[in-house]
Amino acid sequence: MAPPVRSDEQGHATVTIVTGKAEARRRLQPGRSGTLRKIWEHRADYAYVLPAIAVMLMVIAYPIYYTIELSFFKTPPGLQLRDKTFIGFDNYTAILTSQVFWKVTWNTLIWTLGSTFISFVLGFATALALHRDFIGRGVLRAILIIPWVISAVAASYIWKWIYHSDFGIIGAVLVGLGLADRPPNFIDNVSTVLPSLIVVNIWREFPFAMIMMMAGLQTVPDQLLRAAKVDGASAWQRFWHVTFPHLRNVSVVTMLLLAVANFNSFIIPWIMTGGGPSNASHIWITHIYELAFGRQRWGVASAYSVLLFLILMTLGYFYVRALSGNERNEGSA
Amino acid sequence: MSTIAETASRGQTRRRMRVDGWRWAGRIFLVFMLLYTALPMIWMLITSIKSGFAATQFPPQWWPDEPTLASYQKLLDPQNSVGQDFLRFFWNSLFVSTVTTILSVIVAVPAAYAFSRFSFPGRNFLFFAVLLRNMFPAVIFLVPLFILMRVLGLMNTHGSLILTYLTFGLPLAIWLLKGFYDNIPVQLEQAARIDGATRFQAFIMIVMPLSTPGIIATAIYSFIGAWNEYIYAYTFLSKNDQLTLPVGIQRFFSENTTDFPGLMAASFMMSVPVVVLFLILQRYFVRALTEGAVKH
Numbered sequence: 001m002a003p004p005v006r007s008d009e010q011g012h013a014t015v016t017i018v019t020g021k022a023e024a025r026r027r028l029q030p031g032r033s034g035t036l037r038k039i040w041e042h043r044a045d046y047a048y049v050l051p052a053i054a055v056m057l058m059v060i061a062y063p064i065y066y067t068i069e070l071s072f073f074k075t076p077p078g079l080q081l082r083d084k085t086f087i088g089f090d091n092y093t094a095i096l097t098s099q100v101f102w103k104v105t106w107n108t109l110i111w112t113l114g115s116t117f118i119s120f121v122l123g124f125a126t127a128l129a130l131h132r133d134f135i136g137r138g139v140l141r142a143i144l145i146i147p148w149v150i151s152a153v154a155a156s157y158i159w160k161w162i163y164h165s166d167f168g169i170i171g172a173v174l175v176g177l178g179l180a181d182r183p184p185n186f187i188d189n190v191s192t193v194l195p196s197l198i199v200v201n202i203w204r205e206f207p208f209a210m211i212m213m214m215a216g217l218q219t220v221p222d223q224l225l226r227a228a229k230v231d232g233a234s235a236w237q238r239f240w241h242v243t244f245p246h247l248r249n250v251s252v253v254t255m256l257l258l259a260v261a262n263f264n265s266f267i268i269p270w271i272m273t274g275g276g277p278s279n280a281s282h283i284w285i286t287h288i289y290e291l292a293f294g295r296q297r298w299g300v301a302s303a304y305s306v307l308l309f310l311i312l313m314t315l316g317y318f319y320v321r322a323l324s325g326n327e328r329n330e331g332s333a
Numbered sequence: 334m335s336t337i338a339e340t341a342s343r344g345q346t347r348r349r350m351r352v353d354g355w356r357w358a359g360r361i362f363l364v365f366m367l368l369y370t371a372l373p374m375i376w377m378l379i380t381s382i383k384s385g386f387a388a389t390q391f392p393p394q395w396w397p398d399e400p401t402l403a404s405y406q407k408l409l410d411p412q413n414s415v416g417q418d419f420l421r422f423f424w425n426s427l428f429v430s431t432v433t434t435i436l437s438v439i440v441a442v443p444a445a446y447a448f449s450r451f452s453f454p455g456r457n458f459l460f461f462a463v464l465l466r467n468m469f470p471a472v473i474f475l476v477p478l479f480i481l482m483r484v485l486g487l488m489n490t491h492g493s494l495i496l497t498y499l500t501f502g503l504p505l506a507i508w509l510l511k512g513f514y515d516n517i518p519v520q521l522e523q524a525a526r527i528d529g530a531t532r533f534q535a536f537i538m539i540v541m542p543l544s545t546p547g548i549i550a551t552a553i554y555s556f557i558g559a560w561n562e563y564i565y566a567y568t569f570l571s572k573n574d575q576l577t578l579p580v581g582i583q584r585f586f587s588e589n590t591t592d593f594p595g596l597m598a599a600s601f602m603m604s605v606p607v608v609v610l611f612l613i614l615q616r617y618f619v620r621a622l623t624e625g626a627v628k629h
Contacts, residue, residue, distance in 0.1 A: 051439075056500055058481075064474075158597070159373060264472075
């Protein structure tokens, strides 16, 4: 997957200026291929991206390599990694045959799909409702964004207190309304814990979808909407046939970003429940963390990470495709 | 005002009813979302001004009988051990976030500019490689980085955090800024260069001032990201005097979990800097998202 390099006027200008030099160089080194020559001609351009790439390489490429290596080893606890022994794919088979793996995978699916879909729908609907100007719109928008800005740690504690089994406000309201005899225990209950955490996650995430979709809504041409109105299209028809098709790219990007963020979330389940009770709220990330830093099973945790990596690469492929869709549109516009 | 004009221009009552239906649905929905968003935060504030005893009543006191700022006083009192810890955590967070923000801008600005302007081989590949970083969870990098930081001797230092935060903030920063540079006409720079400026001078004198809103947005994003980060700080730091707020608060209250007013007050104060920053500068941020991410 090597997207063709687009050359713009800038590039051309540079090339013409240095033609003489490049010509001389080519005569000196006849074996050089076109790509290498191009890289050489643009050598100064790399200086701009070098700092970014250097930091990335050190903190990203090396860890990825190391994780893959570690996933094939049996590791002693305490990170005495000189004593590791090669065991081939044993870590992987151990994971795929364990009960917990399927439980955690199921939780992760519910968590990711539930959070992503509901956050997106709520965020989109809020963006639509906020699209028309009214008094106090700016204030309302600012208030709605706050949960996204505050720390997930703070959010977890706030909601932990709200869900508290003895003094929680939701329980008190339910009892007050006569809907329950005593305050229900939301997060110590195997069947309610995951939905309860998803509510917290959505609380924190729908503002992101809202901002993205508000930005997207501004790009919908007003003339089209007015033309549709003149032609007698109802509000719903205008939304479905004009607004929505215009927002397809933004929607895809937003949902992918949400899905990735949810798939990778850690703080809310970790602080609110630590994965319990009996793994009911463990998702992949919290499980991996516990395997690595709780039980010190570095090899197994690394194998989990590699599997996670493969899944994310697949998602990443679609992410890049959606983004290059944007780029293409820009190019043709 | 526009409503009146539109209503007047529209003759048919039936259609007005239908449009009003959607508008009312929107209003009701907004009220619902406002309650969903605001009530938890209001409850946090109300709890934070209760005494420990008042917080653990059933049924709860909807408004405290004796509101008190004791929790805040305790957290901000440098004489008190709790206050000392809290203020140190606060300072640590501020330091780490500020340094991360400055470094992110220094690294992201030239990279974004290059991705926007130059067409060197591998440009698209590198750009998407940078973006792909966003895809991967902290946990994948945690074990190797843990080892790397030990090798570099950065365990239990703020350097370890700054280095890692830099990489997780960079992709979006570069992406946002690239959108800004894409929208600045190349002709402006070309004119400057015809007038004798070098490429670097043209960049500093023409492009930088025009992209200030983008840089501000990038800085906010980096700051908020670093301020709220938890998992690396939780893993890399173990000494009490190094902790940042998100981790510190947890250590701090796991000892006496019943102090919910204190916990809520701490959560509130932890949120204040980022919320204030965001509210002041939000229009830059929203605009950056519009220009960088959406408007293509």
